[in-house]
Amino acid sequence: MITRKKWMKLTIIMFICTFLLVSGVHDRGAKAFSNQVIQIGAVGDDVIELQSRLQYLGFYTGKIDGVFGWRTYWALRNFQYEFGLKVDGLAGATTKQKLVRASQYNEKFVKDQINKGNKFTHYGGVDLNKQKTGGKDGAAGNTNQKPATRAPQGNNQNRNTANNNQQARGNNQGGGTTNQQPATPAAPAKPTATNVPNGFSQNDIKLMANAVHGESRGEPYIGQVAVAAVILNRLESPSFPHTIAGVIFEPGAFTAVADGQIWLTPNETSKKAVLDAINGWDPTGGAIYYFNPNTATNKWIWSRPQIKQIGKHIFCK
Amino acid sequence: MIRNILIGVLTVGIVGVGIWGYQEHKEKNAILINAENNYQRAFHELTYNIDILHDKIGTTLAMSSRTSLSPTLAEVWRITSEANNSVGQLPLTLLPFNKTEEFLSNIGDFSYKTAVRDLEKEPLTDEEYNTLQSLYSQATEIKNELRKVQHLTLKNNLRWMDVEMAIASGREAADNTIIDGFKTVEKKVEGYSETDMGPIMTSMQEKESGYRNLPGKKITKKEAVNIAKKYTNVSQNAKTKVVENGKGSDFDFYSVSIQDKNGETNMDITKKGGFPIWLINSRDVKEQKISLNDASIKANQFLTERGFKDLELFESTQYDHIGLFNFVTKKNNVRIYPESIMVKVALDDGSIIGFSAEQYLGTKNKHRDIPSAKISEEDARKAINKNVNVMETRLAIINNDVNDEVLCYEFLGTLDNDTYRIYVNAQDGSEEYVEKLQNAEPIYEDVTNGKA
Numbered sequence: 092m093i094t095r096k097k098w099m100k101l102t103i104i105m106f107i108c109t110f111l112l113v114s115g116v117h118d119r120g121a122k123a124f125s126n127q128v129i130q131i132g133a134v135g136d137d138v139i140e141l142q143s144r145l146q147y148l149g150f151y152t153g154k155i156d157g158v159f160g161w162r163t164y165w166a167l168r169n170f171q172y173e174f175g176l177k178v179d180g181l182a183g184a185t186t187k188q189k190l191v192r193a194s195q196y197n198e199k200f201v202k203d204q205i206n207k208g209n210k211f212t213h214y215g216g217v218d219l220n221k222q223k224t225g226g227k228d229g230a231a232g233n234t235n236q237k238p239a240t241r242a243p244q245g246n247n248q249n250r251n252t253a254n255n256n257q258q259a260r261g262n263n264q265g266g267g268t269t270n271q272q273p274a275t276p277a278a279p280a281k282p283t284a285t286n287v288p289n290g291f292s293q294n295d296i297k298l299m300a301n302a303v304h305g306e307s308r309g310e311p312y313i314g315q316v317a318v319a320a321v322i323l324n325r326l327e328s329p330s331f332p333h334t335i336a337g338v339i340f341e342p343g344a345f346t347a348v349a350d351g352q353i354w355l356t357p358n359e360t361s362k363k364a365v366l367d368a369i370n371g372w373d374p375t376g377g378a379i380y381y382f383n384p385n386t387a388t389n390k391w392i393w394s395r396p397q398i399k400q401i402g403k404h405i406f407c408k
Numbered sequence: 409m410i411r412n413i414l415i416g417v418l419t420v421g422i423v424g425v426g427i428w429g430y431q432e433h434k435e436k437n438a439i440l441i442n443a444e445n446n447y448q449r450a451f452h453e454l455t456y457n458i459d460i461l462h463d464k465i466g467t468t469l470a471m472s473s474r475t476s477l478s479p480t481l482a483e484v485w486r487i488t489s490e491a492n493n494s495v496g497q498l499p500l501t502l503l504p505f506n507k508t509e510e511f512l513s514n515i516g517d518f519s520y521k522t523a524v525r526d527l528e529k530e531p532l533t534d535e536e537y538n539t540l541q542s543l544y545s546q547a548t549e550i551k552n553e554l555r556k557v558q559h560l561t562l563k564n565n566l567r568w569m570d571v572e573m574a575i576a577s578g579r580e581a582a583d584n585t586i587i588d589g590f591k592t593v594e595k596k597v598e599g600y601s602e603t604d605m606g607p608i609m610t611s612m613q614e615k616e617s618g619y620r621n622l623p624g625k626k627i628t629k630k631e632a633v634n635i636a637k638k639y640t641n642v643s644q645n646a647k648t649k650v651v652e653n654g655k656g657s658d659f660d661f662y663s664v665s666i667q668d669k670n671g672e673t674n675m676d677i678t679k680k681g682g683f684p685i686w687l688i689n690s691r692d693v694k695e696q697k698i699s700l701n702d703a704s705i706k707a708n709q710f711l712t713e714r715g716f717k718d719l720e721l722f723e724s725t726q727y728d729h730i731g732l733f734n735f736v737t738k739k740n741n742v743r744i745y746p747e748s749i750m751v752k753v754a755l756d757d758g759s760i761i762g763f764s765a766e767q768y769l770g771t772k773n774k775h776r777d778i779p780s781a782k783i784s785e786e787d788a789r790k791a792i793n794k795n796v797n798v799m800e801t802r803l804a805i806i807n808n809d810v811n812d813e814v815l816c817y818e819f820l821g822t823l824d825n826d827t828y829r830i831y832v833n834a835q836d837g838s839e840e841y842v843e844k845l846q847n848a849e850p851i852y853e854d855v856t857n858g859k860a
Binding site for chain 2: 135316
């Protein structure tokens with residue numbers, strides 16, 4: 092009889108355990124990553140989750156911005172190292188599984204903060220309400236909470252090992268519990284940062300897109316890439332200024348600058364053309380001048396060695 | 409009565425228009441003078457800088473000890489950069505003034521390279537001394553000519569606005585003193601041979617010679633189209649157009665354009681050997697369906713299927729719905745950075761929408777013996793800043809700042825929140841190049857607007 096009772100108890104406990112386990116996994120699974128392998132350079136929702144989860148464990152101390160940059164990469168590798176996984180900096184199935192098990196991700200909190208444009212962090216063991224600063228609506232009592240939110244960041248700056256994280260948690264014992272948010276689905280959030288080619292800022296790209304749009308908006312796509320490539324070739328050339336603004340605003344260099352068409356709002360195509368040119372596409376074969384043969388009046392420009400014609404423009408050395 | 413009122417109204421109207429016109433005229437003049445003053449400032453600064461430049465080069469020549477030259481050469485370098493800056497603010501783009509600008513840039517390069525060199529260990533060679541002398545005499549000529557122009561502008565109150573208008577209207581203004589003056593300067597500079605600067609091979613020159621030495625036979629237009637079709641997924645009967653390059657190009661190529669339902673694909677192919685230089689498809693990619701990782705596999709597959717060997721993915725980046733991948737050659741476990749290929753993949757269906765082998769072709773056929781490292785990784789590590797936390801190490805060949813290929817240990821390391829790529833020469837242990845890797849940039853609109 093005793094053994095029977097024991098068995099009964101055991102089965103019940105087992106049953107409850109499995110139920111908890113399954114429901115737990117299910118619960119977390121609902122909010123977990125999509126199937127993709129996340130690699131450096133990627134942008135999007137999965138990266139936001141990856142960064143949040145790595146931050147929860149204290150590996151990632153940067154901004155949760157949805158762009159898989161170098162800081163995220165090293166954080167992921169540290170995580171893989173600490174958890175005995177293959178250290179490859181790729182968030183594949185095993186890594187994601189381990190990460191989901193080890194951490195929590197309050198999607199609603201993170202995405203709300205991103206949408207509101209707040210500064211926030213997502214460390215585990217710290218009251219989430221204390222992890223947001225700035226923003227126009229999260230105002231009440233923010234000033235008092237600031238020191239508390241800074242504490243974990245300060246502690247984690249050294250090197251993001253699990254140990255440091257423990258310390259951080261210890262210091263913030265009074266911080267309260269996590270995840271007291273109502274369970275409404277999170278509004279989709281866009282990444283708050285973007286990849287930019289080495290040595291160029293978004294504003295540089297915008298300025299070039301302005302020039303390309305003003306100079307060649309009626310041209311085929313390839314012709315726009317070509318104009319952007321000429322600007323870049325001039326940067327390299329010894330006979331031109333060595334900054335983007337210098338090249339674009341050199342007096343008499345571009346008609347669109349002279350007649351103000353550069354200040355028209357550029358479209359996405361010209362921005363894409365600029366990015367292509369910066370990333371190494373040069374349809375002009377190294378040209379540093381171009382002109383429209385129908386309207387060009389300057390004799391000297393005709394004397395330059397011509398490389399090819401793209402759309403209405405002749406490109407030359 | 410009515411007549412008088414009408415006259416009154418008209419008078420008031422005419423006076424009003426007159427006042428308005430006068431205001432406009434005044435404003436226009438103010439703006440013109442402002443623009444003119446900017447030009448004048450740039451011009452007088454240029455002549456002043458050339459004056460000083462001339463003096464400084466003279467000083468370096470007269471210095472008895474060649475080892476104390478560094479500060480003066482650094483000064484020369486600074487002045488050339490300022491002079492270059494002034495030139496960039498003058499309306500000279502459509503004037504033949506390149507040689508003078510190149511001259512300034514060359515002095516800059518030369519003085520920089522010699523100034524940063526340890527002149528205790530490596531004093532100026534006789535050749536370099538001769539170069540300096542010839543630079544000095546060139547500077548003398550330029551200085552004298554510019555002074556003449558400056559004198560005439562001041563004496564006759566010449567305006568740069570007139571120069572700008574003369575150039576813009578395309579009239580070959582033979583009577584424009586300033587334009588003539590600059591043309592004379594240009595001719596004087598042209599008179600000097602370019603070999604004076606010594607054998608500094610630029611990356612551009614190297615690329616050109618690389619293209620000229622591609623192996624293989626000349627291909628026909630038809631073959632070019634066939635090659636282009638191998639790189640795109642178009643139907644056999646898509647509309648194609650082939651154009652030959654112009655006479656000004658350093659090497660011969662065909663430009664193929666293919667029109668089909670996926671928009672236009674453009675591609676340049678070398679005539680010799682039929683190597684693809686680049687390819688661009690102008691299709692719009694509106695959504696993301698596959699991951700960056702899947703796309704990188706597609707890119708790799710695309711390259712291997714087309715016969716590119718020994719390539720390794722080295723950088724991957726996502727821009728909106730496009731994945732961009734940079735591959736470099738890897739031989740005997742050494743990454744060869746000069747041989748790099750870019751591939752652009754659309755993240756909606758994983759098709760290849762861009763390909764660029766421009767750099768790759770330029771150095772692909774260069775004879776290259778990969779030397780073995782003379783110093784150990786441990787020793788190389790000692791050359792790095794102690795605060796850098798080294799995370800990854802490998803061997804790589806890079807172009808250093810005098811454009812020589814050198815074998816280096818590549819260290820990827822972090823310092824505070826930034827990641828750096830540090831190259832230490834594997835032969836002599838010197839730090840060749842340090843690069844701070846780009847962090848993602850915040851999108852300012854979202855930051856300032858608060859609510860998205």
